[in-house]
Amino acid sequence: MLGISKKDMTILLVVIVLALCAPFILNPFPTGSAMAQFNAGYPDLMQRFVIFGIFAIGFNILFGLTGYLSFGHAAFLGVGSYSAVWMFKLLSMNVVPAILLSMIVAGLFSVLIGYVSLRRSGIYFSILTLAFAQMSFNLAYSVLTPITNGETGLQLTLSDKRYLGQSVTESGSIPVTNFFGLEMRSTYDLAVGGWNFQFNAGYYLCAIIMIVAFYVSMRIFRSPFGLMLRAVKSNQQRLNYTGINPKPYTLAAFVISGIYAGLAGGLMASMDPLAGAERMQWTASGEVVLMTILGGAGTLIGPVLGAGFIKYFENIFSKINDTVLHQWFAFMPDGLEDVVVFIVHPFVGKGWHLTLGILFMLVVTFLPGGLVEGGQRIAKLFKREKAPAVPPSDPEHHPKETPHVAE
């Protein structure tokens, strides 16, 4: 069905279920409980999960398939965001034209950068992309301020024109982004028992786009085009000898992944209409590289997992402060409580970077294939322990990564 194999269909279905049920899955703890700190099921973070998921899926099309390690992909995300916000400022608050424009602009930008950078390979390619992205960032932060609003980031104002929409709502505020009238921030709250689940319109728009993006990337992975890209990775010289010029293929992959990044940027701006220059900094480019490698480069679902992993740390661990720690360990005797808090303290709150760094090292040392390999190992463990008759579709378990996707 849909032109994909049964195995891939399973993966796709798992992704669809995960994406659509995220408000439940990410909110496992009752709202009032001490563990509620670990809940990630609020609109902003869920949106970030899928948006960075899209970004990483796109990056993986380039890096996972061709092996070209771009260190400047954040530039496309940034360009996408800027074009989307300009669309909101000039045209209307409908997200559709904004997202389309951000994909087009990012696509054009990536044709330009890709054409130049792909003249080199290996680390020389990486540094070329890095150089372009850093140039974009530095200029956006300073000289290009009329277009980018520099340090503050491009924001909407009451004096924006919005030729097809209204500049100011009746209540005197800036109109909000919408999808043909459906406001991106409108949220449906469902309280069940102690739990509170939030269903956000913006999240579902992002989630559906992510599913489509995932499907497209799956088709690319399985297509003759994808095969050609893998050939580029395994041995470019051989391709040259067989009389095939790999450049158009790699450029196409570069542009596709640039468009993905632009799409992610456009979605980010649609969920929260602000575009900051930091989105283009090398650390942002590095982040998507880390997401992809951490999740499992060259696998279908790995990048999405990696994106979720890093964003979770950034948003959840950084918010754990000493007061929260004392609440958690309040059941302990006083002296012990202080000791435990003292030990945990360096790793949470302002120390979330430290935890992230340690986890990077652990994952890459012990799971060379990234989180996907971790999943596979656990799956194997389960298979071995349980009776062999148990079908592989274990309902209480995470998506099964099939070995064939791992390179």
Add this chain to the structure above:
Amino acid sequence: MSKFNVTRRGVLKTGAAAGAGLALPTIFTSSAYAVTNNPMGGTVTLGFNVPQTGAYADEGADELRAYELAVEHLNGGGDGGMLNTFSSKVLDGTGILGKKVEFVTGDTQTKSDAARASAKSMIEKDGAIMITGGSSSGVAIAVQGLCQEAGVIFMAGLTHSNDTTGKDKKANGFRHFFNAYMSGAALAPVLAKMYGADRKAYHLTADYTWGWTQEESIVAATEALGWETVNTVKTPLASTDFSSYIAPVLNSGADVLVLNHYGGNMVNSLTNAVQFGLREKQVNGKNFEIVVPLYSRLMAKGAGENVKGIFGSTNWHWSLTDEGSKAFVKSFGTKYGFPPSQAAHTCYVQTLLYADAVSRAGSFAPCDVAAALEGFEFDGMGNGKTLYRAEDHQCFKDVLVVRGKENPTSEFDLLEVVEVTPAAQVTYPIDHPMFAGGSLGQCNNGA
């Protein structure tokens, strides 16, 4: 449990137990509920959004200490600090409107994106009714915009750019900290007095919005007193070594160097300038001088000996001897063992001002709180008589001109207050060109 239509997290926290097992589907769209995160239970949650990683992490940590102290005092703990000296007496140590104050913290990373993500999670997940904090103007303006859209109050932390209450001002945002214009207005007369009226200044400016507004302000203020501006040079944000910008200064004919840098940039540019021996030189028959318009004691520490004798301005300093400052330094110093920074002071004051405004308004609704803050005059918070101007939500108060101390007695004793510039001298009309453009818009009670 009677107001389902106005619920959000606040009611859910308390109402959850009663509604156990019961599904309460309610649709929230832009006009379906009155006040975002209106606290319904016995507690109210404030969001403290400060840099915890990156170059300003120490400043953020000091802000966080001040917030914790403020919460302690609001809830009746400690010695009450400035509650005892504050001219408004509605706060009585029973929380805010009888609700115990709780708080959540987040990391801005000094990036507008991350700061907004963090603030959003406080609003969406933790039910924060007010967001405060920050250590740079870019972040303050970005978060202020977010709070305006989300319908919560934003009490800015350390932000010095004119734009925060100028072209980017918002009805839901309030700034207690002073701004670049005020720095210029306070500093220029002192500089003219100390260094003479016929000086030639050379500006090095951090190449982003805050740097530009400060350069503009200082240039205008000093030129009005007869100084000449030889050159203004923008330095890249990522610079760590300023030697190639400082080396040509001596030969430019200038006899004063103005460093419009903050944080790590300031430490490095000042250190480099002193290394070049600029301060021992004579130009135009006068001693060459360096000025750092915005001082921060925390950052000045990073420059070590190099700050000695260098003029600048600051919002507040712990050596002030008014009752409010003394009370704050005492409770902060007793709790943490060292004096508070200006960032800590402004954050502490902002929290109390918010709590006071809510109490006077008798409501958490942002529009009521904003109305209570607008035009509010108060005293006893360390800067003398202060006005929260209604038209732009900027505080007008005394500004300190300080100088790096020659013989510090301790590691905290780095600056000495040279002059307390009265509020009247730094007040500007609402339509001043440096603050033109933009409007407050309508206050927003919630999406």
Add this chain to the structure above:
Amino acid sequence: MDAVLLQILNGLDKGSAYALIALGLTLIFGTLGVVNFAHGALFMLGAFCAVTLSRILTLSFETIDETKVDFLGNPLKVKTPYVESWFGPETGGAIIDWAVPLSILFAIPVMITIGFIMERGLIKHFYKRPHADQILVTFGLAIVLQELIKYFFGANPIPTPAPDVFKGSFDFGVLLGYDPNVIIYPYWRMVYFLFSTIIIGGVFAFLQFTTFGMVVRAGMADRETVGLLGINIDKRFTFMFGLAAAVAGIAGVMYAPINSPNYHMGMDFLVLSFVVVVVGGMGSLPGAVLAGFMLGILESFASMNWIKDIIPGIDQIIIYVVAIIILLTRPRGLMGRKGVMED
């Protein structure tokens, strides 16, 4: 002309810092084939060796001075460093004053040890792994190292001044017949430049003229053959890692008085040093040094006012523009070899 001379001086100094870091980075890459993203962190650790030593030297005991009060109104505690009480204020003060140069002696063993531990404990396991994995693990290590430093020393820069005799600047202009104050240059930066030339020269001489260096160079060219000859090349490579760490470390020590060290100074230099290494050509030591000086000087030129007037913002991007031009005209950087890191 004077302005150009001035910027050449500045550029040489900047360039020597770039060259020193890039030299270590390319040494590790050339010998071990590892892309070390933690190299900036080693530079930062070096600077903090200087901070640590000056902290040790200023370890103090407290006496209470009843005549003064601290900020809370309590009697002031006056701190006197032990060093001063042992050797007297004169000698003790001089020792503290010379903390940064002394730190070199302290930093070399510390950094070599850190380098050994890093190589044996972590990097060793990544020789056969893809470069992407190496980047991820060393990047993780860099984050961990800098967060540890932040935990103990805070995020603010820490002043580490040079000895008093090196304060102020030297007037080159007068020597060359210009007016006073036209071409001035701080003494400590001159020291830094001389120091890095010596270190760079030393590393080259070591590789060129010692048997050990010869074997290492042979190993860089063809590791397998050297191994087949019965030479334990791994051991020498471990030593080279220690050496590279020490070079980065003492570069950091000497840099501390120029800019007060902070925990993320390594990250600030990381991208730049990679650009330098790649522009020089991966694995080429002379290339790294050449590229370091070239980029330093060009960066200084780009900050001249009349150039900035013609092309606004050029000083923000000059390094990247140069990198792009060089990589497009010379496919493997200035002096790179074919086939290194190209796939």
